[in-house]
Amino acid sequence: DFEELLTLLHWPSISPPIQPLAPPANAQEISSQLDLLVSQLMALQTSDDLVSEKTLATQLGVPMAPPLSLPIQIMLLPLAKRFRYHFTGNRQTNSLSKPEWYLTQILMWMGNNSAFMDDKIQPILDRTGANVNARKLASDMPRLLYDDALFCHLVDEVLQFEKELRSSHSYPASLPGLLHIPLEEATLQKWLTVER
Numbered sequence: 001d002f003e004e005l006l007t008l009l010h011w012p013s014i015s016p017p018i019q020p021l022a023p024p025a026n027a028q029e030i031s032s033q034l035d036l037l038v039s040q041l042m043a044l045q046t047s048d049d050l051v052s053e054k055t056l057a058t059q060l061g062v063p064m065a066p067p068l069s070l071p072i073q074i075m076l077l078p079l080a081k082r083f084r085y086h087f088t089g090n091r092q093t094n095s096l097s098k099p100e101w102y103l104t105q106i107l108m109w110m111g112n113n114s115a116f117m118d119d120k121i122q123p124i125l126d127r128t129g130a131n132v133n134a135r136k137l138a139s140d141m142p143r144l145l146y147d148d149a150l151f152c153h154l155v156d157e158v159l160q161f162e163k164e165l166r167s168s169h170s171y172p173a174s175l176p177g178l179l180h181i182p183l184e185e186a187t188l189q190k191w192l193t194v195e196r
Helices: 002-008 027-044 047-059 070-087 099-120 125-144 148-167 185-195
Strands: none
Touching: 002 027, 002 070, 027 070, 070 099, 099 125, 099 148, 125 148, 148 185
16 A cells, blocks of 8 residues: 555655665555656545645645645655644643744655655655644644744744745745745734834
């Protein structure tokens, strides 16, 4: 199955590899299986799945990026699970005063896995990471409108994240990042008031 194959390929890479991983002895067979499974998953994906994703993104106020393919959705499950574990609920890492923790984590995962995505699948992990962050940022932003220090800190971190995302990770300008969230009307008014 696809998830077992990904495990054989050491997906996902949570931390930077200490040394390059040697390809498995049956690398050609695994590559063929990967091609077959990705093709089969793409064939299984229906337009209804894509429509429901578009509806969800619109409801969350996240600008619509091209929908994720089923293989990529499956590949992101372990990363999304880790993200939820660390950055939701009552965890110490889910701190409104530390948005850099989740923003940096996404950038690290993108860096750790970009070679795999470039070589084996397709270069869309960057877009996906930004969408995960956009949902988190959209849920945190209203809670910070009444704390100037935390709000300013969050805006600074978002600006740094956008800069690195666009420059270091070659994230396409045609796809939304995070800057649209502080530019929404209520948040923008707060930002302008704090800047004065």
